[in-house]
Amino acid sequence: MKIEAIQFEQKASQRIYNDYMKRIKKATNSLSKDNQDDIYMEFNSHIFEAIQYKNNTNEIDSLLDIIEKLGAPEEVLKPLVADKKLEQATRTFNPVHVFRALILNFTNGISYVIFFILYLFLFGFVFLIFAKIFNPEHVGLFIKEHSASIFVLGMMSPEDKLHSNAVEILGNWFIPVMILSTFLFYFLITLLLKFKKSINQK
Amino acid sequence: MNETFVTNWKSQVKKGTLTFIILNVLKNNEYYGYELIEQIRNHTEIEIAEGTLYPLMNRLKTEDLVISKWVEQETGIPRKYYSLTPAGIATLSQMNVYWENLEKSIKKIIK
Numbered sequence: 227m228k229i230e231a232i233q234f235e236q237k238a239s240q241r242i243y244n245d246y247m248k249r250i251k252k253a254t255n256s257l258s259k260d261n262q263d264d265i266y267m268e269f270n271s272h273i274f275e276a277i278q279y280k281n282n283t284n285e286i287d288s289l290l291d292i293i294e295k296l297g298a299p300e301e302v303l304k305p306l307v308a309d310k311k312l313e314q315a316t317r318t319f320n321p322v323h324v325f326r327a328l329i330l331n332f333t334n335g336i337s338y339v340i341f342f343i344l345y346l347f348l349f350g351f352v353f354l355i356f357a358k359i360f361n362p363e364h365v366g367l368f369i370k371e372h373s374a375s376i377f378v379l380g381m382m383s384p385e386d387k388l389h390s391n392a393v394e395i396l397g398n399w400f401i402p403v404m405i406l407s408t409f410l411f412y413f414l415i416t417l418l419l420k421f422k423k424s425i426n427q428k
Numbered sequence: 429m430n431e432t433f434v435t436n437w438k439s440q441v442k443k444g445t446l447t448f449i450i451l452n453v454l455k456n457n458e459y460y461g462y463e464l465i466e467q468i469r470n471h472t473e474i475e476i477a478e479g480t481l482y483p484l485m486n487r488l489k490t491e492d493l494v495i496s497k498w499v500e501q502e503t504g505i506p507r508k509y510y511s512l513t514p515a516g517i518a519t520l521s522q523m524n525v526y527w528e529n530l531e532k533s534i535k536k537i538i539k
Contacts, residue, residue, distance in 0.1 A: 230504040267498070267506065268461060268482060274505040275462035295478045302479030306486055313490065 229267055232274050239286045243273065246293050253299040254307055256326050261310050265303065272296065308334065316420035324416060337422060344415050351408045357381060358400050366394035367403075442474050447484065448527065449474070451493065451512065451520045460499075460507035461485070485510060493519055 231247075234240040250269050254262045273292055280288040296302065308330040314320075315327035324345070331338040358365040361381070368378040371391040382392060396403055446468075453459065453467045465478055488494040493516035498506045512520065 232505065264508075265482070268508050271460065271505055271507055272462050272478070274503070275460065275507070279462070279466070297477060297479035299479075302477075302483070306483040309483065309486060309490070 229263060229270065232270065232277070234285060234289070236285050239289050242286070242289055242293070246273075246299070249299040250303070253303045256330075257307060257310050258314055261314070265306065269296065269299075304330075312419075316416060319413070319416050321412070324419070341415065341419055341422075345412075348408055348411055348415075351404050351411070354380060355401050355404045355408075358404070366400050367396045368392040368394050442476075446474070446476065447488065448523055450481075450484070450488070451516060451523065454494065454510060454512050454516075455520060458509045458511035460509050464510065488516075492516075 232243060234243060247266065247270065250266055251262070254265050257265075273289070273296075276292040277285075277288055280291070283291075308327070311323065311327040311330050315323035328338055328342045328345070332342075354365060357380075364383060364387075365381050367376065368382055368387070369375060369392065370377050371393050377390070377392050386392070394400075449468055449472055450464065453464060453471065459467060461481060465476060465481060468474055468476060485494065485496070489496060492513055494510050495513050496508050496510045498508050500506050
């Protein structure tokens with residue numbers, strides 16, 4: 227649908243309107259194009275209808291009054307942008323959207339902070355992949371010899387290995403396994419986030 | 429009389445019943461945003477912070493209580509009309525029953 231700008235008779239009104247609409251665009255620019263257009267069009271429609279309704283008063287006075295009642299886009303649109311960003315993030319599984327959605331929802335509950343920390347743990351996995359490349363001997367998944375229990379996932383010095391009878395079990399498989407685990411955990415955490423979101427709405 | 433207390437209480441009541449009011453306004457008709465605000469104002473004398481209506485309508489949409497559609501206008505500026513979904517109608521009738529019971533109890537208490 228084409229977005230049509232409202233035309234004003236007074237230059238000053240046009241400038242106030244243009245400025246307000248620019249602020250709406252800026253406040254929503256982290257969303258998808260469709261969502262941005264939808265919010266923009268709805269506020270545009272609100273201003274237009276409100277002006278028709280108040281057609282007796284001076285144009286600029288009505289416009290200022292309408293904008294004041296709508297509120298500052300940066301404030302009013304905050305919850306809307308946070309909700310829509312979370313919808314987009316859990317639909318697309320895109321890490322950039324997930325990151326921005328969590329930042330936007332930080333003040334909406336401790337659970338979002340916990341999710342943020344869970345995602346941060348994934349960076350630990352990525353770090354280990356690089357650590358394995360630079361230090362293949364001492365990085366890996368270590369277990370105690372003659373026992374099946376996992377001992378250390380990470381880095382062990384030669385002395386520690388000797389001291390605790392630890393052996394590395396993944397060898398060259400370490401990097402593929404870590405990559406796969408990163409993706410798997412990312413998928414699971416995001417699924418959990420999606421699930422949490424739908425519980426919130428119930 | 430503690431006026432601040434009463435003012436705070438009133439604003440909490442308004443905030444708490446806004447969704448209920450919106451759903452009831454949409455019960456028999458579809459409305460676009462500004463018209464919906466006017467309807468709320470006419471029926472209830474509640475002045476809502478107009479910008480906050482839209483985040484609220486989005487929540488009602490994601491909860492599947494309300495749907496919206498864009499309708500082109502001769503003026504060139506389309507309107508977004510909101511109406512209740514079947515789930516919205518069912519939810520509202522439950523809310524109305526609850527409200528009526530609550531109203532009865534409150535009337536008894538304040539007699």
